[in-house]
Amino acid sequence: MTNYFRSNIDAMASYVPGEQPQRGTKIIKLNSNENPYPPSPDALAVLRNIDGEWLRRYPEPLGGEFRQAVSKVLGVPSDWIIVGNGSDELLSVVIRACAEPGRKVVYPMPTYVLYRTLAEMQAAEIIEIPYSNDYSLPLEELIVTDGSVTFIASPNSPSGHVVPIDDLRKLASQLSGVLVIDEAYVDFAEENALALVEEYENVIIIRTLSKGYSLAGLRLGFGVANPKLLHGLFKVKDSYNIDAIACAVGTAAITDQTYKNACVAKIKASRIKLAKDLKQLGFHLWDSQTNFLLAQPPQGNAEYLYQKLKEQGILIRYFKQPGLEDKLRITVGTDEQNQTLVKTLSYLLRTGE
Incomplete structure (x- = not known):
């Protein structure tokens, strides 16, 4: 064969x-x-009133309407936001931009197993560092390993725990590569790490509308990072990765806090x-x-x-x-x-x- x-x-x-x-x-x-x-009744109302013209034309390449909505809700500049076809696409964008053979992708285990799959696609070196029984972050091991990409899911799946922001801050300050903080479940948590993107240009926070907003079938997520980091990620993103319907429905959903x-x-x-x-x-x-x-x-x-x-x-x-x-x-x-x-x-x- x-x-x-x-x-x-x-x-x-x-x-x-x-x-x-x-x-x-x-x-x-x-x-x-x-x-x-x-989902939000406001989001469903948008879906029921989709204009056929939206489907005839290509969508906004950067998801501008949705970026503006996220900017308003989170209080971050719109040019600090990248929109993806689900947060999974943004994880893939980071890996495609930053990982290759000879570069390390690092994360604590157990966690979201897609990290391994994405790193394997790029033939990157994968280093999995075990969590302890109490799921405290193996901070020193992660720092010493110093990956080109380090993934931390917080809250983590399948454990459900949140990594203390002081641990994430120390990690970001010691890494030479990109720190991806995957906050897919942040809507159910008592704290978040959004402030770190202002402190460190190597940090990207990734979120989704699949969980808190009941839009898993829509496939819409976003990342927040310093524009210096986003500049390289935009080079890897598909030209029109967010469809017009997802952008409009997602805008209504995230606005309805x-x-x-x-x-x-x-x-x-x-x-x-x-x-x-x-x-x-x-x-x-x-x-x-x-x-x-x-x-x-x-x-x-x-x-x-x-x-x-x-x-x-x-x-x-x-x-x-x-x-x-x-x-x-x-x-x-x-x-x-x-x-x-x-x-x-x-x-x-x-x-x-």
């Missing part, structure tokens, strides 16, 4: 996203950290209740500042429970990798969905069936 691919592409494994059942399937989906509530904050408050309250219920079943949990929980079953039989729940029409996430084999990542759903999950888990733990 003819080999069409570069050797590093042949050798790498594909990123495996959470299962996506067909629309209309009766299933409780708690595996991809999607928001259980609908009242609605987003109300949904986030409901999810936080549900997170507290779900955590309490799981603890009563004997699960060990890690404190979470996200819309999911990392949970260790009392008998450590995570894969078994994952499979049994799937048979019952409940999807959660199981990662068969070091440090996670005995744990489950559970998205916080509506209170009704969470209670169905808890009742099913209680039955499975009690009967072993």
Whole structure:
């Protein structure tokens, strides 16, 4: 058979996203950290009134309307913002611009496994530094390694913890390469690292509208960084990477902070209740500042429970990798969905069936 691919592409494994059942399937989906509530009514109103002229013409190449909205909400200049087809595209842009064979891509583990996939695409040297059991940042190891790109997810998936800003500040000040702070779950957290982009030109904060704004299907994210850093990233970005519909709908969604904050408050309250219920079943949990929980079953039989729940029409996430084999990542759903999950888990733990 003819080999069409570069050797590093042949050798790498594909990123495996959470299962996506067909629309209309009766299933409780708690595996991809999607928001259980609908998007802002303002965003849906924009979608219902799309002008066909928007589709005939190419969109704004830099997502100008959305950049202005982000600028107003976050209080940062619009030229400090880069818009992407989901935050994943921006992670890819950074890697394409900054990583290559002989350059190091560094991150603590366990974390978002797409970092590895993106680095493998560029045949970069990958260095994974283990988190300790309490998920404190391996700061000194990260500094000594001094990657061309260092990824820190904060809040982190699958652990749900936030990295203290003082640790991130020290890391940024000691690295010679780019520090990517992935804040995909920041809407559910009590703090953020946005201030660091003003202090350090090697820092980029990356966010998404997939989680807090209920727009995972829209594929819209953005990064905030010093224009000196963005200058190189814009060279790598596709010419028209943000479609006109995504830009218009995303602008309405991020402008409606009242609605987003109300949904986030409901999810936080549900997170507290779900955590309490799981603890009563004997699960060990890690404190979470996200819309999911990392949970260790009392008998450590995570894969078994994952499979049994799937048979019952409940999807959660199981990662068969070091440090996670005995744990489950559970998205916080509506209170009704969470209670169905808890009742099913209680039955499975009690009967072993």
